Amino acid sequence: MSLDNRLQEPRPGLLSRLSAGETVLGALLLLIILVGLMLVGKGAYMKVKAELSQVLLERAFDARLAGDGHVRPWPWADFDTEARISAPRLGQSAIVLKGASGEALAFGPAWLVNTPQPGDPGTAVIAAHRDTHFRWLKDVRPGDLLEVTRADGAKLTFRAGEGRVAPWDRSGINAQAIGRHLVLATCFPFDATEHGPLRYILSAELIGDTGPDGTIARLSGSDGLTTLAAAAAVKSF
Amino acid sequence: MFLDDLLTERAQRRRASHRMGLVLVALLACIVMVGGLATKSRAETAVPTVAETTSVTEPAGYVRPNDMGTGALLFPSREPGYFVEAPRLSTDVAIDVSGPVIRTRVTQRFLNPSKGWVEGTYVFPLPEDSAVDTLKMQIGERFIAGEIKPREEARQVYEQAKAEGKKAALLEQQRPNIFTNQVANIGPGETIVVQIEYQSATKQSDGLYSLRFPMVVAPRYNPAPVVQTVDIDRASGYAVSDPVPDRDKITPPVLDPKTNAKVNPVTLTVTLGAGFPLGEVKSAFHEVNVETVDPATRRITLKAESVPADKDFELTWRAEAGKSPYAGLFRETVDGKTYLMAFVTPPVGTESPVKPKREIVFVIDNSGSMSGPSIEQARDSLALAISRLSPEDRFNVIRFDDTMTVHFPQLVAATPDNRENAIAFVRSLTAEGGTEMLPALQAALRTQGPVAAGALRQVVFLTDGAIGNEEQLFTEISAHRGDARVFTVGIGSAPNTYFMTKAAEVGRGTFTLIGSESQVAERMGALFQKLEQPAMTDIAATFDGAAAGDITPNPMPDLYRGEPVTLTAELASAAPTGKLQITGRAGDQPWRVEMDIAKASDGSGIAKLWARRKIDDLEASAYALPDPAVLDKKIETVALAHHLVSRVTSLVAVDITPSRPAGAPITSTDVPLNLPAGWDFGKVYGEPGSTGTVPMQKAMALPAPVIEMAEAVASKMQAAPTARAASLLAEQSAEVALPQTATLADRHILMGLMLIAFAIMVGAGYAFLRDDLARYIGANRTGGRA
The missing domain is CATH 2.60.40 (Immunoglobulin-like)
Incomplete structure (x- = not known):
């Protein structure tokens, strides 16, 4: 605004010295600037909302972990918290919501309800926006550890594998796959500003599971299960 | 003079510094804009890739299980996530109506056209109330029959058999109206015969009886669009090469309906034993022959030469005039x-000859989960409902998210003014906030005053049902419903149908599903008829x-x-x-x-x-049971006792092939196979009277169009060299679709910055040139005067 003030009023009494045409031009430019500011504000609002809401979500999730039942992060929130995901090497963490509606994704990463819970047999899928909560996904390297704390208190550690790119409807992710996998997904390319059909898919394998009481409940790599071709083949409708 | 000079000089200096500032601002704005443009064009380079991939999403001949309108056997295709339909060689349908009970037996024969092993999925849509109890299959030379087992146990038996390389099949209920049958270890070139039997009840309305059989065939083998697969290079993010360069040479043949009828013959026989003297018997969409056996029995067959319409087969019948039964009682021990x-x-x-007076409370959900097309559909549906009220009716409108508004203080007469007022209120609703359904439900059930004498209280609930406290809501409905009827209208593509169906059941109303804008008028129309004329x-x-x-x-x-x-x-x-x-x-x-x-x-x-x-x-x-496991157990007990497939029980197939006599040739092309006793697959082999034996598939010459089609299908299939690998391929085909995970935030910010930069540039440019311009114009004017 200060720039614009300087332009419009380089000397006092500017308005009176402007001709009719110049006033119209000035008003038009002012209008364009206003629209621009609104757009910038809208974009910034999305980002700020995404960051700030995580604070409230964090609080709601802690309450859930403490056993206070389903605490709504804020009274008009339309979703539940489901888990916490963190990438210790990158120092990133976020609260995962249940159900990937556009609404929920604006506030945090979302676990797709048609996939098993992280740590259960099969492939759990968590998706988030590339420009907010999963901005760090491109920096995850194969071998990195990813930690998931479920709402039931289970702490799980996954080891990241290779990332790949696929169209959204041909993800190649089998929710019933053998073993216990976690897939983190976000939009691709990372720096595009448009909606697009491509997704970046990072798969991870479960390496250990600490129960709510702190004991190692089970060690379940996929190897024990793969020998019997066990998983459901065609179940996802 | 000196002073004058000094002043002019100072003014000039000031003007010069002003100019300097303006130049700087303009330069800065230019840089910002160019920077913005560069980023934008970078983003746009990704767009062509986008356009190409979206056009590939529905390649011809590739299907998904949900697309199937009729029984079909699907094989994993080379496009992950998509399937190809196995060539269907023939279909036989035998429907036996005896009084109120319909027993349907569907026998279909398919071909594995590939040169490898596959695991197939047989998909069959059925009417919602059907009870599936029998599965019989022939894969190549092996016969298998289904046995009812608890779902988990059945799956284990199937996986075990599959891993051992045995032929096996597993029939599961996916949704109440969709059953899938996985078939393991289909060998190269083998034919598969699937026979399932199910039971349903005749539909009856206004003395008209009807049955329906799904026959819609999804569009198949259309001319192929340009098929291109995009392979993304991870480093650059751009597609480099097409991994299957000859893909576009695979042009699937186009089957016109007449050829299709020959290639895929459908025989359908209905034995109609109505239990009363029959009047008119009609098939709405297919040409049929009706043969009278006795006054109460008809035999209906499809006319052989008729081209099957792309519609469900529907048969309706009435009793002879004046002999329509108004009651019936049947029993079975x-x-x-x-x-x-x-x-x-x-x-x-x-x-009652006159329309009853009605008192309607409309409840509309405008929470955040309804945003987008859902709220539009809800608004349209509700506006339509309000406009249909007659002045004798009384009504009210309640909207809720995490807050709630009751539009009128109490029920008001549906005068044109009040209707206009309410519609305007509904039109102004936007979807925001959480879903707190209970207060709204309480308001609708408890605070609308007593029901007037002779009036009908109806509560119409429009929501997507995205809630977690279902039990509380059911309890509220059953405890405080009184004489009111609760009708639920499900909005959007994936509403919580469980909640809404049950809420309507508890509330003794009905559930209406509106999945798209185009269904609003039709579905709501059907609901109004019910609301207006309860009998x-x-x-x-x-x-x-x-x-x-x-x-x-x-x-x-x-x-x-x-x-x-x-x-x-x-x-x-x-x-x-x-x-x-x-x-x-x-x-x-x-x-x-x-x-x-x-x-x-x-x-x-x-x-x-x-x-x-x-x-x-x-x-x-x-909702009334504390533990879902108790419910599952109860359902399992009933289902096992009656040999039914349900949510918790499945049919798993066991190899029951009659053992070959010792010394008989192991693979002989012309020895007919012996069918197990009681099996009837003859019709799908096109040889009436051949019950008991079926020829080996190699002995049969396939018609040319079938061979052509088989080749087209084989070229799209992903077949494996071994049985074990086949199941891995099938697994890959079941996959999860990912949501949109990009916001337009960056774009908004970028566009906003560019607009601001543009305005500043123009403004600064103009200010910079203003004096020159004025002088120029001034000079022109003076010149003109002189």
Whole structure:
């Protein structure tokens, strides 16, 4: 605004010295600037909302972990918290919501309800926006550890594998796959500003599971299960 | 003079510094804009890739299980996530109607056209109320028959057999109306015969009886669009090469319906034993031959040369004029228990001639989950509903998210003014906030004042049902419903149908699903008819003199115009006596019917119908049970006892091939196979009378179009060299679709910055040149004057 003030009023009494045409031009430019500011504000609002809401979500999730039942992060929130995901090497963490509606994704990463819970047999899928909560996904390297704390208190550690790119409807992710996998997904390319059909898919394998009481409940790599071709083949409708 | 000079000089210096500043600002704005443009063009380079991939999403000939409108065997295709339909060689449908029970047997023969091993998925859509109980298959030379088992156990048996390389099949219920049958280890070039049997009840409305069989064939083998697969280079993010360069050379043949009829012959026979003298028998969409066996029995066959319409087969029949039965009672004894099925059509005279007065409370959900098309559909539906009210009706509108607004302080007469007012209110709603449904429901059920004498209280609930406290809501409905009926309208592509179906059941109303904008008028129209003309309420059935039986459905739903009361019951003894009483209320008038149980006529399949409805009732009562495992156990018990596929039980196939006599040749092309006793696959081999034996597939010459089609399918299939690998391929095909995970935030910010930069540039440029311009214009003017 200060720039614009300087332009419009380089000397006092500017308005009176402007001709009719110049006033119209000035008003038009002012209008364009206003629209621009609104757009910038809208974009910034999305980002700020995404960051700030995580604070409230964090609080709601802690309450859930403490056993206070389903605490709504804020009274008009339309979703539940489901888990916490963190990438210790990158120092990133976020609260995962249940159900990937556009609404929920604006506030945090979302676990797709048609996939098993992280740590259960099969492939759990968590998706988030590339420009907010999963901005760090491109920096995850194969071998990195990813930690998931479920709402039931289970702490799980996954080891990241290779990332790949696929169209959204041909993800190649089998929710019933053998073993216990976690897939983190976000939009691709990372720096595009448009909606697009491509997704970046990072798969991870479960390496250990600490129960709510702190004991190692089970060690379940996929190897024990793969020998019997066990998983459901065609179940996802 | 000196002073003058000084002043001019100072002014000039000031102007120069101003100019300097303006130049700087303009330069800065330019840099910002160019920077913005560069980023934008970078983003746009990704767009062409986008356009190409989206056009590939529905390649011709590739299908998904949900697309299937008729029975089909699907193989994993080379496009992950998509399937190809196995060439269907022939289909035989035998429908046996005996009174109220319809028994359908579908036999289909498919071909594995590939040179490798595959695991296939047989998909079959069925009417919602059907009970599947039989599965028989022939894969190559092996015969397998399904056995009912608890779902998990069945899956284990199947996986075990699959891993051992055995032929196996597993029939599971995916949704109440979709069944899938996985078939493991289909060898190269083998044919597969699938036979399933299911039972359903005849539909009856206004004296018109009907049955429906799904025959819609999804569009197949259309001319291929340009098929291109994009392979993304991870480093650059751009597509580099097409991994299957010859893909576009695979042009699938286009099958026109006439050829299709020859290639894929469908034979359909209905043995219609209505149980009463038949009047008109009609097939709405297909040409049929009707043969009269006796006054109450007809045999209906599809005309051989007729081209199958791309519509479900629908058969309707009426009783001979004046002989229409208004009541019926059938029974079947299984394992020492008697199963009854009764239907009564309330006499027309009991219907009130004038429309009853109604009191309607509309409740609309405008929470955040409804945003987008959902809220539009909800607004349209509700506006339509309000505009249909007549001035005698009274109504109110409640909207809720995490807050709630009751539009009128109390129920108001539906005068044109009030309707306009309410519609304007509805039109102004936007979707925001959380979903707190309970207060709204309480307001609708409790605070709208007492029901006026003779009036009908109806609560219409429009929501996507995205809630977590279902039990609380069910309890509220059942405790405070009073005489009100609760109708739910599900909005959006994936509403919580569980909640809405159950809420409507508990509230004794109906559930209407509106999936898209185009369905609003039609579906809401059907709902209005029900709302406007309820025929009979408070229906109950009791046994007089007989031991109380287990009656389904429970509670009995209200009846609408022309519908009969239909109920099934289980009685403990094998030869029960006594009377079945059905009572109800039409308007103010009570109504009552008695039927003598001993006089019931025998009908087969009634036990299964009862079991199927019992399972529905159990599912409906789920909210009242503390532990879902208890419910599952109850359903499992009923389903296992009656050999039914359900949510918790599946049919798993066991290899029961008759063993080949020692010394017989192992693979001989012309030795017919012996079918297990009681099996009938003859029709799908096109040789009537060949019951008991089927020829080996290699002995049969396939017609040219089939071979052509088979080649086209084989070229798209992903077949594996071994049976084990086949199951891995099939696994890959089941995959998860990912949501949109990009916001337009960056774009908004970028565009905003560019707009600001543009405005500053123009402004600064103009200010910079203003004096020159003024001087120029001034000079021109003076010049003109001189």
